[in-house]
Amino acid sequence: MKTKIIDWPTFIGAFFLLLAVTVPLILFPEQGQEVVLAAKDYMTKNFGVLFMLMGIGVFLFLIYVAFSKNGHVKLGDKDEKQEFGTFSWAAMLFCAGIGSSILYWGTIEWAYYYQSPPFGMEGGTKEAIQWASAYGIFHWGPIAWAIYTLPALPIAYFYYVRKKPVLKISEACRPLIGKRADGPIGTIIDVLFMFGLMGGAGTTLALGTPMIAQGISSLTGVEVTIGLKTVILVVCTVIFAVSAYTGLKKGIKVLSDINLWLAFFLLGFIFIFGPTRFIAETTTNSLGLLLDNFFHMSTWTEPFGNLGQFEETLFPESWTIFYWAWWLVYAPFVGLFIARISRGRTIRQMILGTIIYGTLGSILFFGIVGNFGMYMQMTGEFDVIGVLNNQGAPAAIISVMDQLPLAPLMIGIFTVLAIIFLATTFDSSSYILASVVQKQVEEEPLRWNRLFWAFALCLLPLTLMYLGGLGTLQTASIVGGFPLIIIMIMLAWSFMKASNADIKASEGYEPKTINLDSEKIHKRLKRKKKDDENDKDSRVG
Template sequence: MNMKLIDWPTFIGALVLLLAVTVPLVLFPEAGKEFVNQANTFMTGTFGVLYIVMGLIVFAFLIFVAFSKNGLIKLGDEGEKPEFGTFSWAAMLFAAGIGSSILYWAVIEWAYYYQGPPYGLTPESMEAIRWATAYGIFHWGPIAWAIYTLPALPIAYFYYVRKKPVLKVSEAVRPVLGKLVDGPLGNLIDVLFMFGLLGGAGTTLALGAPMIAEGISDLTGLEATLGLQAGIMLVCTLIFAISSYSGLRRGIKVLSDINIWLALFLLAFIFLFGPTRFLAETTVNSVGVILDNFFRMATWMEPFGNLAQFKETRFPESWTIFYWAWWLVYAPFVGLFVARISRGRTIRQMILGTMIYGTIGCILFFGIMGNFGLYLQLTGQFDVVGFMNANGAPATIIEVINQLPLAKFMVLVFTVLAIIFLATTFDSSSYILASVVQKEIKGEPLRWNRLFWAFALSIMPLVLMFLGGLDTLQTASIVGGFPLIFIMFLLAWSFIKASNTDIRASDDYEPPTIHIKRWKKRNKKKRRSALEVFEEKNREDNE
């Protein structure tokens, strides 16, 4: 064990913060839950507009970068081929960014919008149906993947272009904060990121474990108790611990490939043996609704909702703002992971690939699995809404799958897929957590470090699950992740500042015509390569 490589202030700080939140929840669950919920209501109600604005700005910024000169920068050496093929690359980023949550919400999210539609529409009306099929895709669409992608820009740039052997969020904001990132401020940034990820992991487990338990219960007849959920979590922990220990190529890549093929089989089966025409037409219609109303959906708030003459739905706070906050909490992790697997690609390929492949994957899940459930509801074959209100979402999801041909076999496929999805998210998480608490990465994080975080990711949620506090941990992580809004803007600023500096220092830089005289005046001497500029800057920093 090479303990000298560990960044102990960050390592210990993350554990201390997590314990500081979870121990009071264990000792005072009801009071803790009430406090966290009030904090969440205050934050989303008071600062919700910041999340809405952040989502739009991040989306526009990434489109700009992708088609600018900065987007042509290669993440690696000139002529270097991508480390992973496109299929494996897309599979890993999708599995890491989405996890088993997609199986949960894709099947059932429409039912919540159907009963509580946006814009003050009548529940269960035709207009409610139209928006119910579109809003799930919107919340898991381009803006969500843009929030995920932004942190990958500076992190990948410093790791592969400037050859900094560090995978840290704090390192990615060095161009703006300078040497401040070497002190407590840098540690705080990394600790906040880790706390958000650990809380986000609790969310994934809170959704995934009961759903998997219901699947196993349906197949075996066992009751879906907390004990069964705990056993599922331990099995998943073992799977992703082995995968994370095996490393990126032998573990995470293989598991992600299996995961994506199984997902494609499930989607193809439902599409071919379900109401094919309805699924196709409804999905295309939903995409059209989003394209027609993208900015309306992305900016809708309820500024008049607190006035007596207007009906307040709290839809933006309950869904759009909540989702943007959720993506934000996960964003540094997914960004770190996307950065790590994108060697050999250009900035443009990384941005467009992540946003396009991620969005297409979510469209397929919501369009096929969600609209299959809606079809059952509208035709009267199965009362999804009534069953969900009586038995809860996890049991309803399994019952929807039971309406397919070869029902028990498809429930088995669905359950296995949920387990693998959960494992792929967690092995990616443990890999990145281990990377963040190391001072430098030589190849891959230390194995014992990866293994430690694999088990740390599940132990706290396991304890809280028995105490009914997983939802509270999820909410606490979203509240605690509020400062990440400002860190996101720092990341964008850092990338632009660093990449523009290096582009101007390179020999093939072509300045804008309107600035060419001023540029020539400043650059009378022979200009240096970007690498020489990096080396000089590093010497100055060391001195």
């Protein structure tokens, strides 16, 4: 067993931090929940504007990079082909970034906005329903995918251009923190990222497992119990453990491809056999609202909601800020994964591809599945909101699927899709966690390392699920992910500093695709390091 290439301080630190948070929640669940929720409320109320500015800032920065000279840089050697075709690449990044959560919120999120709409509108009105359809696409649209993409820039650049065989957030910050990336500061950066990811993965579990259990219950008549949820978690763990063990090309790629085809079938069936005209018109109208109000929605903080007669529960804090924090927690993981699968593409292709394909996928789910449920509610054919408020979201989601023709078949496909979505997210997560705790990743992380994190991702949330503390872990991870705002700024700065220096030093690059000479870059960096050491010696002398 190879253990020398394992970065043990990061490995142990991440696992210890997760235990340090979960064990008190297990021993003192009520007190722990109060502390975590208070911290979350304090963070969103006092620093919410930072999350809003971070979201729109990241989006605008990436658009600039994509169309600048930096966007022409190719991730790999001059004649290197793309490692994955466009379909498989898009499938993997979408499945890793969204998971079964898209099935959950894509079906039911509109119902929350319809009852408690933004901009001070009255719930249950015609105006509220239009925004209810548009806001889900906004929260899962370009800004979400931009937040995901930013960490991929420096990581992919160092991995494929500067040929650093390390997939770490700390390594991507090296241009700014220098040798500190190899010390405690680098370890803290990586541990914070891993903690956020493990807590964020618990969110996906918290949403996906009850929904899958409800689907199985609808098909078989088996009552939804903690035992059924445990079986579901075990099955999903086995699926993604086997996939993680077989590797990136055989495991994650195959699962993602299957998942995307199943998703296309489900969406196509609902669109054709559902209210086709209503779905098309409502989705188009939602896109118009979004395009017309994008910057307003991106910067709306509802500043008067806490003042006297206007005091109320603030929509941005409950939804937009929470979502930006959630994407931020997942961003280093999804960015690492996007970087790993983007060999042979240019920076521009990676940025625009991720934002466009990710947003299109979200539009399809919210536009088709969400608007189908909305149609059932608006026409009175089925009271989705009544089921949601009385029986919970999982029951409402499966009930919406039950309104389709060939309902048992479609519920079956929906449930299988949710299982594979859950598996692919954890599959990708365990792959990246294993990569982060290794000092180098030539091809793929060690198998035992991948399997360890695959089961670690499942066992701790499973324990909390029995104790009813899974939602608290999710909130704790988002609070713990607050420092990632600073790390995101560092990542953007690091990429620009490194790529600008290399482009300036290179000669005779092609105007459409900049193929930087990795060997020349290595020699220049080595020479610079030697000059710095000589300069330091002369000053000491």
